[in-house]
Amino acid sequence: MTPETFQVFFALLSLGALGVAILVPLARLARARSLLDAVRPLALPLAAVITATATFGSLYFSEIAGYRPCRLCWYQRAAMYPLAAFLVAAAVRRWAWAWRAAVPVAIVGAAVAAYHWFLERFPDLDSGSCDPTVPCTVPYFSTFGFMSLAFMAWTAFAATIALVTLRRAPRP
8 A cells, every 4th residue: 555545544534533632522511421421431442542543653654654754743752652552551451540641741742743733834933943854844745635744643632632531530
């Protein structure tokens, strides 16, 4: 399969993650308890699958497709890779407290990914901190006109935040 095929595949998965990142908070606002109760048992395993898929996707694009990661990509990886390993362990062990460790890491990763995506759209925002040989401002692809690797990472982080906060231990 070609890198273009994987781009579309991961873009479609990212749209699903974006749906989760939007629907879970909307369900909370609408107080849709039945929907939230149905998703809650699957929240931690689904967050683990999303972060693990994002990790494998980034490895595919860099190691197989040959897309060299920029500095901001490395920062996103520094958040995503340990988050994936932690959430897989948390899902297996059913750690109710996992959200306390996962949310801060996912927030930092989401902030870096959002900044990276904005740099791709508005290159003039770059302060010159990116490497000129692998610039942060030039995406390798833009599936559906907006879906770059940075946006995909952002959707994974956002969906993770939405899901793991569903698993918060209730207050006494």
